[in-house]
Amino acid sequence: MGFPEANHDYMGAVTLKNVSKIYNNIPVVDDLSFEIKSGEMFGLLGPNGAGKSTTIRMTIALTRATDGEIIVAGYNVRQRPDLVRRSIGVVLQQTSVDADLTVWENLEFHGRMHHIPVRDRQQRIDRGLEYVELGDRRKDLVKTLSGGMKRRLQIARALLHDPQILFLDEPTVGLDPQNRRRLWEIIRDLNRQGMTVLLTSHYMEEVEFLCDRIGIMDGGKLIELGTLAELKNKYGEGLAIEQQGDRLESKFFPTLETANTYLESLPNKIGITIRESNLEDIFVKLTGRDLDE
Numbered sequence: 547m548g549f550p551e552a553n554h555d556y557m558g559a560v561t562l563k564n565v566s567k568i569y570n571n572i573p574v575v576d577d578l579s580f581e582i583k584s585g586e587m588f589g590l591l592g593p594n595g596a597g598k599s600t601t602i603r604m605t606i607a608l609t610r611a612t613d614g615e616i617i618v619a620g621y622n623v624r625q626r627p628d629l630v631r632r633s634i635g636v637v638l639q640q641t642s643v644d645a646d647l648t649v650w651e652n653l654e655f656h657g658r659m660h661h662i663p664v665r666d667r668q669q670r671i672d673r674g675l676e677y678v679e680l681g682d683r684r685k686d687l688v689k690t691l692s693g694g695m696k697r698r699l700q701i702a703r704a705l706l707h708d709p710q711i712l713f714l715d716e717p718t719v720g721l722d723p724q725n726r727r728r729l730w731e732i733i734r735d736l737n738r739q740g741m742t743v744l745l746t747s748h749y750m751e752e753v754e755f756l757c758d759r760i761g762i763m764d765g766g767k768l769i770e771l772g773t774l775a776e777l778k779n780k781y782g783e784g785l786a787i788e789q790q791g792d793r794l795e796s797k798f799f800p801t802l803e804t805a806n807t808y809l810e811s812l813p814n815k816i817g818i819t820i821r822e823s824n825l826e827d828i829f830v831k832l833t834g835r836d837l838d839e
């Protein structure tokens with residue numbers, strides 16, 4: 547993209563350096579640093595209150611970081627929020643589509659806001675609605691759409707001005723499994739076409755299914771970062787789960803085989819299950835709690 551003043555020293559699509567946000571003297575994001583590569587699908591995973599939304603809101607220039615530096619698409623968010631906004635598409639839970647407008651009007655309005663010329667605009671709206679399979683609902687009021695359709699419309703809107711990077715804050719929260727799957731396919735397809743994606747989620751399967759790399763946040767800090775394979779390699783691919791009173795105790799092993807060898811070695815094998823570890827096991831080990839609040 548040829549906007550002026552982009553700092554192309556930054557190879558990553560998104561860079562956060564020592565970023566903090568303080569609300570009421572409490573750091574809700576605390577000295578956060580990470581980089582998202584161009585074309586990457588990056589997932590921020592964490593329980594409610596971990597600081598994921600605040601991180602996204604600072605990165606998309608909706609709220610100012612108290613400290614640190616954020617670069618998006620080559621632009622410093624503090625200095626050029628306008629150019630950052632032009633380079634990104636955003637799907638937030640709060641800024642939902644306007645229920646009293648039609649599907650088409652919602653996109654038309656967004657297209658005008660972004661000064662997309664009229665002919666181009668119509669083509670893009672058509673293409674976008676086709677892409678998210680809402681072409682036959684274009685004249686319908688948004689309030690008549692299902693939750694899944696509204697979310698797809700939000701995605702079409704976020705893509706209308708041809709962004710380089712897409713930000714999705716809890717994109718499938720509240721959707722049934724079928725609609726969630728459908729959205730995953732769309733997000734995955736966009737990424738395969740080259741779109742860089744930052745998404746937040748507290749759904750383990752979502753992050754496992756979609757993301758190239760996973761950052762785990764807790765208490766405003768990034769407590770782990772890596773691919774799923776790297777994380778499994780680090781914490782162990784095999785797991786022994788043992789009933790201890792009314793609790794389940796998990797013990798990691800480097801491989802499934804070593805976990806099985808451990809089981810074999812026990813005189814009493816009752817109540818012990820062996821299986822492959824997953825992201826949720828790693829999350830629970832790291833934070834001491836699971837995500838189903």
Ligand code: ADP
Binds near residue numbers: 570574596600601
């Ligand atoms: P997450 O998205 O991981 O659930 P958030 O970023 O929404 O986490 O919130 C992190 C913490 O910051 C929470 O404790 C929340 O109450 C607090 N917080 C978020 N926004 C504000 C705000 N505008 N004013 C004060 N506190 C806030």
